[in-house]
Amino acid sequence: MKKLSMTEKISKWLMPFASKMANQRHLVAIRDSFVDISPIIIANSLFILLNALIFSNETVNEYVDLSSLSDLALMVNNGTLGIMTIFVTFLIGYRMANHYIAIGKIKRENLSELHAGILSLAIAMIMFPLFNEATLVDSEETVEVTGVYLQSLTSSGGMFVGIIAALLGTELLVRLSNKKKLRIKMPDGVPPAVAGSFNALIPECLTIAIFAVVTFAIVKGTGQSVPDIIQLIISVPLQKAMESPVGLFVVQIFTQVLWFFGLHGQNIVSSVTSPPMLTAIQQNVDAFNVGDAIPNIVTNPWIGMYTLFGGTGAILPMLIAIVWVSKRKDYKNIAKIGLLPSFFNVSEPIMFGLPVVMNPYLAIPFIGIPLVNLAIAYPLTVLGLVGRSVVIPPWVLPPIITTWVTTAGDIPATLLSVVLFILDIFLYMPFILAANRGMQENIE
DSSP states (O other): OOOOOOHHHHHHHHHHOOOHHOOOOHHHHHHHHHHHHHHHHHHHHHHHHHIIITTOOHHHHHOOOGGGGGGHHHHHHHTTGGGGGHHHHHHHHHHHHHHHHHTSSTTTTTTHHHHHHHHHHHHHHHSSEEEEOOOOTTSHHHHHHHHOOHHHHIIIITHHHHHHHHHHHHHHHHHHHGGGGOOHHHHEEEEEEHHHHHHHHHHHHHHHHHHHHHHHHHHHHOOOOHHHHHIIIIIIIHHHHHHSSSHHHHHHHHHHHHHHHHHHHHHHHHHHHHHHHHHHHHHHHHHHHTOOOOOOOOHHHHHHHHOOSSSSSTTTHHHHHHHHHHHOOHHHHHHHHHHHHHHHHOOOOHHHTTOOTHHHTTHHHHHHHHHHHHHHHHHHHTTTSSSSOOOOOOOTSSSTTTHHHHSSSOHHHOOOOOOOOEEEEEEEEHHHHHHHHHHHHHOO
């Protein structure tokens, strides 16, 4: 019986676990919902960049006063990141219901995906506090208001409330909708949309009633709102864990290892990391917009600008190293083909074509080099020598330019990316040469 290599042993243990995690319905719904809203997040980031480099730029305003256009960036922020929780909550409920319809657990005529999305949003709004404190314009005086939802909750602050409302609400709605006794049978001539609404009427009313009663009991029993309790129990600890060096490196190692075995690491871990990461970048954006100190270091854009040089694992520096020192014709030919797509962070042709996946010669640098980059960038950012992330850039932006955009034009951070990019080329070289020697030994 053939003895398994260490790589094969790890793969045999990891693949089933990672596959289950990648296909778990709740995690998939969360992950895909964040993907759905990525275009509006990027659109907002472009206006933040315009505001930083042009509208609020003192040098530009010396020649042409464009400061009044800062309100334009604020308007875009209010309509995108400012109501991000609303979008995500609806989408998670929609996707969860769509999953159950697709696998045949419930029929579409008994429950529409739209009904699940709307109900999820309704539950989240029920869980938000009835009374809020607001600060008057041009004043430090605060007043208590009602009938108002705070942007701190509709943006990233209420994200976990929305996720819980969507997941639990949809699960309960699906189960209630499957009970025939709770359906209102309509005559055959009634339009399907109307019949579907009546089918969902009692299950939706019961679901709303249950969440409303539970929310009411929690508020009266604890004296705190549901978002405050969730913030205390889930949001704050998770964000602090992600902001710590240990949390950062654990997530990055997990991402790289999954990719090495052919699984999309970012997609798998994003269902867990996206909520705290989005909260962190939202806090950075808010602080940047009002000129305050940027609070958070670790965000998805910050990680990306130092690790995604052409794709996960710093693929572009690896390709340059191959073209430079490799004697293997197959490596060189594939590397030349992959240079252009990798320049725009499309790494799949190299990941599976070279391949990097399951390649023992490239395992150490592929997993280790991003960690080296973060180990250098993190303390420099802590010390304030390089800027923090305040913009979510389009993922196809080439390396180095990504850093400049993400930090709203911070030159030290951009120079650090240049240095790390060059360092990564040299770090890959010994392993490329080792791959050459391995091929030669196999031939001999």
